[in-house]
Amino acid sequence: xxxxRSGEQYAxxxxxxxxxxILVIPRAFQSIPELLLRxxxxxxxxxxxxxVTGVINIxxxxxxIRHYGAIGxxxxxxxxx
Numbered sequence: 779x780x781x782x783r784s785g786e787q788y789a790x791x792x793x794x795x796x797x798x799x800i801l802v803i804p805r806a807f808q809s810i811p812e813l814l815l816r817x818x819x820x821x822x823x824x825x826x827x828x829x830v831t832g833v834i835n836i837x838x839x840x841x842x843i844r845h846y847g848a849i850g851x852x853x854x855x856x857x858x859x
Contacts, residue, residue: 794852801856808859834858 815824835858842850 791848794848797849797852798856801852802859805859831858 812824815821835854838854838857839851842854844850846853
């Protein structure tokens with residue numbers, strides 16, 4: 779079994795991880811408004827927005843994965859969130 783000394787086989791994942799890491803930062807701030815909406819008994823708004831973002835994610839996945847593969851997945855998921 780061959781082992782890479784410098785992890786060259788993972789070099790292709792670096793751009794994907796960079797994109798995913800940068801685009802997930804706003805998700806960290808989503809819990810505060812979500813908690814406030816739940817406290818105010820406005821869960822329907824949360825459900826509506828989760829549905830909208832889910833549809834956006836599916837549409838972006840459809841178009842971006844075909845052309846960009848895993849990088850398209852990172853962009854689609856990050857944009858939808």
